[in-house]
Amino acid sequence: MMHGPYPLQALHSFKLPAFAAGYIQLHCLRDIADFCATVDLKRTHFYILGGGSNTLFVRDFPGYILHVQLPGIEVIAEKRYKVLVKAAAGVPWHQLVLFCTARGYGGIENLSFIPGTVGGAPIQNIGAYGVELKEVVDTIEAIVLATGEKVVFKAEACGFGYRTSFFKTKWQNQYLITSLTLALYKEAKYTIEYEAIQVMLAQMGVKRLSFQAISDAIIAIRKQKLPDPAVLGNAGSFFHHPLVSIAHYQWLKQQYPSLVAFCTQDQDQIKVSAAWLIEAAGFKGVRIGHAGVYPLHALILVNYGGATGQDIINLATQIVQKVKRQFHITLVPEVNIVGATMGQYTHGNGITSV
Numbered sequence: 001m002m003h004g005p006y007p008l009q010a011l012h013s014f015k016l017p018a019f020a021a022g023y024i025q026l027h028c029l030r031d032i033a034d035f036c037a038t039v040d041l042k043r044t045h046f047y048i049l050g051g052g053s054n055t056l057f058v059r060d061f062p063g064y065i066l067h068v069q070l071p072g073i074e075v076i077a078e079k080r081y082k083v084l085v086k087a088a089a090g091v092p093w094h095q096l097v098l099f100c101t102a103r104g105y106g107g108i109e110n111l112s113f114i115p116g117t118v119g120g121a122p123i124q125n126i127g128a129y130g131v132e133l134k135e136v137v138d139t140i141e142a143i144v145l146a147t148g149e150k151v152v153f154k155a156e157a158c159g160f161g162y163r164t165s166f167f168k169t170k171w172q173n174q175y176l177i178t179s180l181t182l183a184l185y186k187e188a189k190y191t192i193e194y195e196a197i198q199v200m201l202a203q204m205g206v207k208r209l210s211f212q213a214i215s216d217a218i219i220a221i222r223k224q225k226l227p228d229p230a231v232l233g234n235a236g237s238f239f240h241h242p243l244v245s246i247a248h249y250q251w252l253k254q255q256y257p258s259l260v261a262f263c264t265q266d267q268d269q270i271k272v273s274a275a276w277l278i279e280a281a282g283f284k285g286v287r288i289g290h291a292g293v294y295p296l297h298a299l300i301l302v303n304y305g306g307a308t309g310q311d312i313i314n315l316a317t318q319i320v321q322k323v324k325r326q327f328h329i330t331l332v333p334e335v336n337i338v339g340a341t342m343g344q345y346t347h348g349n350g351i352t353s354v
């Protein structure tokens with residue numbers, strides 16, 4: 001355990017300057033038990049950190065950073081068509097995808113190349129290219145931080161939804177996830193409805209589909225489309241796609257025929273593209289000081305080097321206000337904002353205010 005100030009800049013993908021009062025690396029269950037026994041977490045600020053790819057530190061953090069580094073992937077059961085794979089929370093997510101696709105285990109190939117850890121993945125039910133993590137979660141093991149007790153959740157209990165789960169909402173900071181068990185398959189079931197996947201598969205000359213081929217195509221698409229956090233600090237999509245009523249959607253569509261929107265399972269609501277809203281509000285490619293909106297993807301805010309967390313928040317606030325004025329829609333951040341006291345974001349579900 002280290003007492004601060006401990007630098008956080010290299011520990012999150014936005015690469016913003018911030019320090020923590022305390023820092024501990026958790027490599028095994030024993031480390032977690034010892035920490036829970038030493039520090040009264042009911043009275044102490046703490047933040048559980050995985051890969052830091054969905055975290056924005058606005059200012060110095062006056063508590064402990066619990067950095068999850070638990071290693072290990074194992075196949076715990078394998079049948080003709082099905083397989084259970086268990087991975088510890090500290091494993092890089094993409095390493096797990098590579099492990100599975102290389103063995104012909106399907107289900108997470110569309111989630112290739114998403115940064116972060118296995119433990120961070122269920123928090124917002126990661127999703128990409130028509131697949132969400134919840135579709136393959138079997139169980140999640142966690143530690144109750146208040147007591148140090150172990151618990152196992154079935155997927156149905158976790159409140160998974162679009163970029164959310166109970167871990168991000170009503171259970172926030174109650175559990176430290178230690179492992180994830182995925183129920184994957186060995187049958188040829190592929191999700192390739194997205195046009196971008198089909199175009200890339202054709203470009204790559206793929207004649208026979210496989211989990212590996214789809215994973216390779218998605219890696220190639222993502223490398224073209226998204227900024228590499230090692231080069232340009234960012235946390236992927238900054239905002240959720242907002243849900244609006246059918247009447248609101250029709251009103252918008254009448255005024256903005258080019259509006260991009262998607263159907264949802266809920267027949268009363270339509271999901272509007274947040275990237276479209278931000279671009280239509282005039283922010284795509286805008287740069288204010290060292291913070292900006294990525295020129296190739298309006299949903300991604302970037303740190304051009306030298307930005308502070310407050311710079312990113314100021315830009316995000318301007319976007320929220322303009323989108324609200326123009327479209328009567330309140331954008332909610334997807335990124336976990338740590339250390340902010342932001343009036344207009346108080347209903348966002350990713351805020352840790354200290």
Ligand SMILES: Cc1cc2nc3c(=O)[nH]c(=O)nc-3n(C[C@H](O)[C@H](O)[C@H](O)COP(=O)(O)OP(=O)(O)OC[C@H]3O[C@@H](n4cnc5c(N)ncnc54)[C@H](O)[C@@H]3O)c2cc1C
Pocket residue numbers: 013047048049050051052053054055068089114115116117118119120121122123124125126127128167175176177178226227228229234235236237336
């Ligand atoms: C370039 C880029 C592209 C991205 N693309 C996508 C995408 O396509 N789809 C998508 O869904 N996301 C995407 N993201 C967001 C991000 O990669 C995911 O949300 C990822 O799962 C976050 O994992 P992490 O370990 O980095 O989480 P962190 O940022 O470390 O933490 C995020 C949240 O999870 C909590 N947490 C982390 N680990 C644990 C644990 N073990 N137990 C309990 N709580 C924990 C933290 O307290 C925090 O609330 C992208 C990000 C970047 C930078």
